[in-house]
Amino acid sequence: MTPLPQALILALAFCFSLPLVQISGTLHGQVVHTDSTLSVAHRLFAEATLLANQGLHDEAETRLWQTLSIREKALGLDHPDVALTLHNLGFIYNAQGRYEEAEPLLRRALVIRETVLGPQHLEVALTLNSLAFTYGVQSRYDEAEPLYERALAIRESALGPAHPDVAFAMNNLAFFYTMQSRYDEAEPLYERALAIDEIVLGPNHLEVAHVLSNLGMLYDDLGRYAEARPVYERVLAIREAALGLSHPDVANILINLASLYHHQRRYAEAVPLYRRSLDIRRAELGPEHSDTSLALENLILACELLFALPDVVQEQRSITTPESMAMLCRLSP
Numbered sequence: 001m002t003p004l005p006q007a008l009i010l011a012l013a014f015c016f017s018l019p020l021v022q023i024s025g026t027l028h029g030q031v032v033h034t035d036s037t038l039s040v041a042h043r044l045f046a047e048a049t050l051l052a053n054q055g056l057h058d059e060a061e062t063r064l065w066q067t068l069s070i071r072e073k074a075l076g077l078d079h080p081d082v083a084l085t086l087h088n089l090g091f092i093y094n095a096q097g098r099y100e101e102a103e104p105l106l107r108r109a110l111v112i113r114e115t116v117l118g119p120q121h122l123e124v125a126l127t128l129n130s131l132a133f134t135y136g137v138q139s140r141y142d143e144a145e146p147l148y149e150r151a152l153a154i155r156e157s158a159l160g161p162a163h164p165d166v167a168f169a170m171n172n173l174a175f176f177y178t179m180q181s182r183y184d185e186a187e188p189l190y191e192r193a194l195a196i197d198e199i200v201l202g203p204n205h206l207e208v209a210h211v212l213s214n215l216g217m218l219y220d221d222l223g224r225y226a227e228a229r230p231v232y233e234r235v236l237a238i239r240e241a242a243l244g245l246s247h248p249d250v251a252n253i254l255i256n257l258a259s260l261y262h263h264q265r266r267y268a269e270a271v272p273l274y275r276r277s278l279d280i281r282r283a284e285l286g287p288e289h290s291d292t293s294l295a296l297e298n299l300i301l302a303c304e305l306l307f308a309l310p311d312v313v314q315e316q317r318s319i320t321t322p323e324s325m326a327m328l329c330r331l332s333p
Helices: 006-015 036-053 057-075 080-095 099-117 122-136 141-159 164-179 183-200 206-221 225-243 248-263 267-285 290-308 310-317 322-328
Strands: none
Touching: 036 057, 036 080, 057 080, 080 099, 080 122, 099 122, 122 141, 122 164, 141 164, 164 183, 164 206, 183 206, 206 225, 206 248, 225 248, 248 267, 248 290, 267 290, 267 322
16 A cells, blocks of 8 residues: 655644654553663664654664564563554554554554553553544544544543643544544534643644644635635744744645645745745655655646636736746746
8 A cells, every 4th residue: 555645644643643653651651671671672662763753664663573572572462561562563554554554553552551551541542543543544434433532532531621632632533524524523623622722732832733734724625715824824834933944844834825825726826835845845855755746746737727827827927927937837946
């Protein structure tokens, strides 16, 4: 199965409240063992965590399998640290589009956590989210939905209704509804999640930007462009302030904003945003990266439409000179 683009992996990782990898349990943290064998496992796990969060999934996978082998032999098959390792392997496979391989690992992690920690434990909610993600991206919605609902219920019970982790779970469920065009159910959940994050984390927090981005996509999907634009612009401002002008997450929201203009045939406004996103991705991810290729395709299409349609050409003249637009449409770096 074709791996997901890295930008989509990162977006979905947030949308479904999946950490890039789970570094430790929510309440049950890893113990740093003095036993030499388990110390090796701990080091391998830490290396895998760093590699996975950098998108180096193949290298992370190798270290996680080594970690799993050591922990199963030293701790037994049903230890929480074994479940933690299984959980992270499941994420690696999800990130690579290897869903059939992810599923049994996550199911096993879930059984261990439910048995050892109890069915209402926060780590159970974490694995429920991961497994629901596996089902959701395969359009196995009937299997995914009760897992998302249960994860939300666990977090609300354990943390209260106004905790950021509860907001994440609401965001998960809302995005899941959006995938099925269940917008009427998704929108109030996004709004609740946004309200929690703005109060608890502050209006300029990156998590606020994530929820806003999803809400903007919902408006965009519904053709509510006047509502989507200020939401996307706010996301862009938050990310530029927090991450800098050239971060890949800035490129992602530039794509969203450009696409919003594209949908309205406002190509003269879309092209500069597509161009900036392409330049960021070339510099940060490299010219051969799949996300860079996607940004290039977007720019080419917008430029072709811009110069092919007479009414659009006239529109762009009112915004900028044809020479300036031609420069933006040049494909060489």
